[in-house]
Amino acid sequence: MLERVAVIGLGNMGLPIARNLLRAGFPLTVHNRTKAKAEPLVAEGAAWAESPAAAGARARIVVTMVSDDSALDGVVSGEHGLLGALERDAIHVAMSTVEPATARRLADAHHRHGARYVAAPVFGRPETAEQAKLWVIAAGAGDAVETCLPLLKALSRGISRVGEDPSRANLVKLAGNFLLLAMLEALGEVFAFVEKAGMNRLEVLETLNGALFASPVYQANGERMCRGAFSPAGFQLALGLKDARLVLRAADQLGVPMPLAGLAHDHLLTGVARGQGHLDWTAVAEVLRDAAGLGSR
Ligand SMILES: NC(=O)c1ccc[n+]([C@@H]2O[C@H](COP(=O)([O-])OP(=O)(O)OC[C@H]3O[C@@H](n4cnc5c(N)ncnc54)[C@H](OP(=O)(O)O)[C@@H]3O)[C@@H](O)[C@H]2O)c1
Known part of the structure; x- marks a missing residue:
């Protein structure tokens, strides 16, 4: 029998994740700070909970997918927070991209309450989430991760297990997002470089990606930059800044320039x-175009 599941945080990522769990047959409860975003899921059969605590009380596995560290702290320990309501041995699967230190602190807090914490940040954009093709980086106690596997498989094309310490999953996620940030910076600089020389950016992208990288990630992000397709955002620039801050903070703590x-x-x-x-x-490519005197949209 499938576990009772709750999803808290129905933004660009949380909504398709919750929908896929519902379609996979998990008995699902949902909560979101802004109630209206839950309405399509409730129409499809999910139960609505008025607070994180109410969602937590109904589930054996609670998935959270909120913006950042402070939103996650609020959902866990704020007024009507999740932690006090969790059943014994219930599992909180935290999918947000947060600081490794936050994962360690929350794992300890869950342990003190007799609950379990699994960090499971993901790679993939909202459209990848819709197709249930995310890549999950999971870390937590072995039996807890095992219990979550049917749920994680229902929303992903791959799962990397990186150990028992939840902070490791967040570290790997930050390492991946750092590579993506470096790619965006490099693409933005190249596009300013070739555009200023009067060349077609999309043609240059296709040539260089074909010759050097053969990467769908380079292709998709490069095309977005060339077409100026920045709205609606799949991943907001402000959240990218949050991730750059998290990388720098973790690197500082580790003593790594x-x-x-x-x-x-x-x-x-x-x-x-x-x-x-x-x-x-x-x-971010527009910042680099502007710096090259090409103006910005
Ligand atoms: N988008 C991507 O491509 C992507 C890919 C991988 C990982 N991520 C990570 O996934 C997480 C969610 O990203 P997203 O793109 O889904 O963001 P989003 O669309 O901005 O959604 C954010 C969610 O967090 C909730 N929230 C924000 N502040 C809150 C608070 N103080 N208390 C309670 N709930 C709060 C929002 O509720 P409201 O609806 O009420 O605003 C919404 O449900 C982030 O950590 C992000 O870094 C995103």
């Missing part, structure tokens, strides 16, 4: 300062 992360941070910060935080993170 990551100068590229600093560069990406500054360009994302410029994008937010220009009022573009709500756009897709590929809009």
Whole structure:
């Protein structure tokens, strides 16, 4: 029999994740700070819970997919928070991209309450989530991760298990997002370079990606930049800035210089300062176009 599941946080990622769990047959309860976003799922058969605590009380596995560390802390320990309501041995699967230190702290707090914490951040955009093709990085106690596997398989094309310490999953996720930030920075610089020389950016992308990388990730993000397809955002520039901050903070704690992360941070910060935080993170290319005297959209 499938476990009772709750999903808290129905944004760009949480909504398709919850929908796939519902379609896979999990008895599902949902909660979101803004209730209206839950309505389509309730129409499809999910139960609505008025608070994270009410959602937590109804489930054996609670998935959270909220924006950042402070939103996750609020959902867990704020007023009507999840933690106090969890049944003994219930599992909280935290999918947000947060600081490794946050995962460690929350895992301890869950342990003190007799509940279990699994970190399961994901790679993939909202459309990947819709297709149930995310890549999950999972870490937590072996039996807890095992119990979650049917749920994780229902929303992913791959699962990497990276150990028992939940913070490791968040570290791997940050490492991946750092590579993506470095890619966006490099693509943005190349597009300014070739555009200023009067060349067609899309043609150059196809040539270089075909010759060097053969990467669907380069292709999709490069095309978004060339077409100026920044709205609606799949992943908001402001959330990219959050991730650059998390990488820099974790690198600082580990004593590892990551100068590229600093560069990406500054360009994302410029994008937010220009009022573009709500756009897709590929809009960082506009900061680089502007710096090259090409103006910006
Ligand atoms: N989008 C992507 O491509 C992608 C890919 C991989 C990982 N991620 C990560 O997944 C997480 C969610 O991203 P997203 O794109 O789904 O973000 P999003 O569309 O902005 O959704 C954010 C969700 O968090 C909720 N939330 C924000 N602040 C809150 C608070 N203080 N208390 C309670 N709920 C709060 C929002 O509720 P409201 O509806 O009320 O605002 C919404 O449900 C982030 O950690 C992100 O880094 C995103």
